[in-house]
Amino acid sequence: MRRLAISSFTLAMLSVASTAQAQSSVTLYGEIDNALAYYNNVGHASLVTMQGADLTTNQWGIKGKEDLGGGFQAIFNLENGFDINTGKLRQGGREFGKNAWVGLASTSLGTVTIGRQLDPTVDLVQPLTADGYGPAFTTPGDADNNDNTFRVDNSIKYTSPTYGGLQYELMYGLGGVAGNVSSQEMSSAAASYTYGGLSLAVGYVFAKNDSATGVGTADQTQNNSVTPLFGGVAFVGSRMITHVAAQYVIGPFTANVRYSNAEWKPYAHFAAFNRTENFNTGATSLEYQVTPSLAVNVGYTYMRSSGTSSATYNTVAAGTEYFLSKRTTVYAIGGYSHAHGTTFSEDGNSIVAAGGSVGDLESSSSTPNQVALILGITHKF
Template sequence: MRRLAIVSLPLAVLSGIPAAQAQSSVTLYGEIDNAFAYYNNVGHHSLVALQGADFTANQWGLKGKEDLGGGFQAIFNLENGFDINTGTLRQGGREFGKNAWVGLASKSLGSVTIGRQLDPTVDLVQPLTADGYGPAFTTPGDADNNDNTFRVDNSIKYTSPTYGGLQYELMYGLGGVPGSVSSQETSSAAVAYTRGPLSLAAGYIFAKNDGVAGVGTADLTHNNSVTPLFGSVPFIGSRSIAHVAAQYVIGPFTVNIRYSNAQWKPYVKLAAFNRTETFNTGATSLEYLISPAFAVNAGYTYMRSSGASSATYHTVAVGTEYFLSKRTTLYAISAYSHARGTTFSSDGNSLVAAGGTVGDLESSSGTPNQVAVILGITHKF
């Protein structure tokens, strides 16, 4: 990715220390994505809309580093997410809702960062999945956070160096509740290994949202009717997610396969959502790079929920990408989803028929089937 580098004033200008002792830089970067979207059924009606972030995120950010000597660097990242069609902030209205952290890094020892961050499963497992082709290729409702719907506040993360293709990450989010170390906490770990064309990764995250109105260090998930309490009633409970993935690259082909197990446990039981709901997801995808400027991809996702409600979701997605340049891409995505069984009402007090749901896009269908067609452009700077 080509990015605009802005070299900051050396600290020596302010302190009188020779400039050679401290070199620093700040990079401004971002992505802008917008698309024309059609859904055959959203709440029993067809929908035509402009819809951003269907291929890449809408975001801009600043990241920087300063050489401290002895192989150490001070590093930071501030990243803002926004809705391109309204100009409003995303991630709950946060100014830097996607990333906001600072830390220290060393090539030989790894890095330690603190602040609001992505968890290790997103860093190491997600890149080996079809989520990179757009949210139509991800888990319905993003029940397993494959599309990084939530981030972790008040977190400390360690990222190891790469040892012969092996790398791991550890994270802990401090709840900050007086008298209770574990309340509102989040913990996560992941490991990835790459050898030649083969890449493997596995990770686990446990997020406890047991504060008032579901407050916790991890964000709540409210995408569509697949996940419990997608409406105005907050989820108070815990989510535990285990995720494994593999990727193999051979010539112009890239093959991905993954499996996840996500368990949503309510601490406040409602009439219908009164015990743990489990989501088991399996997915596979194939990308073919026809030329350096043109790629096609296809994916299939199967998810089954079980517990107080039970449903199955089948989703097939096909996409194309045409690279006008290194920074600008045209894309087209079409997807079909079929659901069978029951899910929860928005307040968690009754069971309703599950609707077809394309990834974590828009709302679920009012029928068992949903079709989505998306034509868009994305630009990176």
Template sequence: MVNFRYRSIFIGVLIASASAAAHAQSSVTLYGSIDEAAAYYNNTGGHSLVAMQNADNGSTYWGLKGKEDLGGGLNAVFTLESSFDITHGSLSNNRIFAHQATVGLSGDAYGTLTMGRQFDPTVDLIQPITGDSFAGPVFTTPGDADNNDNSVWINSSIKYASPTYAGFQYELMYGVGGIAGNTTGGHSYGAAASYNHGGLTLATGYLFSKNDVNGTGAADLTQTNSVVPLFGATPMFGSRQIVQVAAQYVIGNLTANIRYSNAQYKPYTDYGAFNRTETFNVGGAALQYQFTPALSGALNYVYTHSSGASSATYNNVGANATYSLSKRTSLYADVAYSHASGTTFSEDGSELVAAGGTVGDLAASSSTRSQVVAIIGITHKF
């Protein structure tokens, strides 16, 4: 009888210990992507250019993703992603974790709440159903004026991503400016929603960011060509507002999508030529076809018109072919053409200059109305 009682107690302790261990289960995953290419530009800053360049069809980064089971369907989660340039071995933006750095809580029934440096909701829900998902910066908006290629990161932010309800999902975000005595100074906020049914996906989103103190705020904007009002090292004292809608339909091996965006850059000071709101209206369409399990091809067209203190029009066309050597390694080739008309701004916004051809958000704009780019590269995911 005594032995039976002790045996029961011992079994109970084992069961309790196993239950506690199950709730405390955790995992950490190492992953990433490396993308490198050789590119030819017929005109960059007045000269032709042949160069090795990084992250043409996908990001180059490594990441750690972790999850701890807290019980009751709730998990503690974190993401640390470090982007870098494989061509030079250098960190992006001089940050250890420039790509993403978040910590939060997640549950299938509750959604996910994260805090830190992260993508805004439009990047999460809209970008994946646009041409940018086929060929990255080659297929995006000239100068990435509407953040279609994720040139904006939100620092000091909190984001909530809902569970998926019968194909519907939404995300909300707020980025704190962190400016003493000014709770709305330098802040950012955004929202996006998507709906998927069968082969159809619809998405819409909004992003607002304000850099009104010292030219900094919750949102980072990195740009190097002359499509947007201020670029390079010139800080922007002002705000950006972006509205996007997109639709995608998949039928068999064919994927088709269309999109529209409206982006407004509002200066809070007089830069000279850039002295009032500059508006970009963007329309795009893309097709991708999976010819074989290994080979796919894609076509893309983007129309961009800016108006305000300056007025310019950009017509961009591009083609992509991707061949998968394995599930993780692929070869790709891109060719793209851009033609511009009208005027844009000098780097510091002080004067108007002729708009130059600009293929997506690659390198610098052309010194002439047109630009041609050809790229051959490799992507490896791990």
């Protein structure tokens, strides 16, 4: 009887465990990307360096869900970003700087998540752009956040179900300032529509970093010399970004076109950066899936800045990816940028000649031209 009782108990526990496993899951995942990069000019000299995150990103994360019944799930995501060549944390040294949120999802009502997360334009508009081919294909300096430079703290996001190809997202980031609800706040909305091979998307972001030290719900953007205050000086002000994109897939070809306007408005006035700087960006790209294992892509980006400073940036990029497996890819990317006009010094107090900057790669040229060549590998797990 004792042996039978133990066997019955064991079978019961296995049944419960099997049911629990079917109702909930936790997944460990990640991406590792590293490359050898050459720049013909960084500062005043050529540069050969190891450089990560040139096709995908470097991250690991944990995500999970639990079925609650009635079509509802509890969901969460914790995601860490790191520098593969130094082992240091990215996103300002945060443990889970890329994503840290929890929420509820319903098949019929949509999803609500709270925490640190990506804004709606990154979720719905960015996938229809050439940023998926790497930062060499995106906006110089990421002035419009097409390359996901900033995340949003203290945020609430709603994602709708898909209605006949239409989906939308809404987000609000709480500033958390006593006595001033609007201080350091952020708001964003985006919508996408897909019909057959055609996809369209539109969205906007408004973010305030209005404390004396530039603190806000949205991270700072200081990637290269294209954007104001790209050095260690904090940006105190607001960013208003609108973005539209279209993508068409026909057979092995994928074509993209997009436009964005980004307004950087300073609240702390510097000698040169003392009024709103506008960045207007137009871009197009084409990818050809040569075989299931080989893809090639080309892209062109034009950006014009205007305000106290004025410059134009013309960038062309080409790349190829060879898929060794579903999880491992080797790639090569080449980019060329030509700048004309002026930009700001690192501290925003003077006007200097604009330097060539290949997309959102972190190093700008000391001359109007820059060439970048990259050879790398990406592994997903």
